[in-house]
Amino acid sequence: MGAIYKLVNQALEQGYLTLKVEEELRQLLQTTKYSQEDFEAFIRLQNAAIDGLVKQESRERLIHLKIALAS
Numbered sequence: 001m002g003a004i005y006k007l008v009n010q011a012l013e014q015g016y017l018t019l020k021v022e023e024e025l026r027q028l029l030q031t032t033k034y035s036q037e038d039f040e041a042f043i044r045l046q047n048a049a050i051d052g053l054v055k056q057e058s059r060e061r062l063i064h065l066k067i068a069l070a071s
Contacts, residue, residue, distance in 0.1 A: 018057050
């Protein structure tokens with residue numbers, strides 16, 4: 001199991017993707033050679049986010065910012 005796989009499983013178990021983990025994943029994907037297992041785990045995370053099974057802190061902050069700006 002690679003680092004991406006571990007971070008993805010953490011987010012899936014919690015149902016929440018923090019800004020910190022999102023940034024770690026971004027860096028790992030851009031700067032490391034990752035395995036097929038890591039890649040498939042990342043795709044699972046993307047699908048879970050699309051299906052609403054995992055909430056993203058970054059999206060929540062964006063929504064709050066838009067609401068604040070609209071007020």
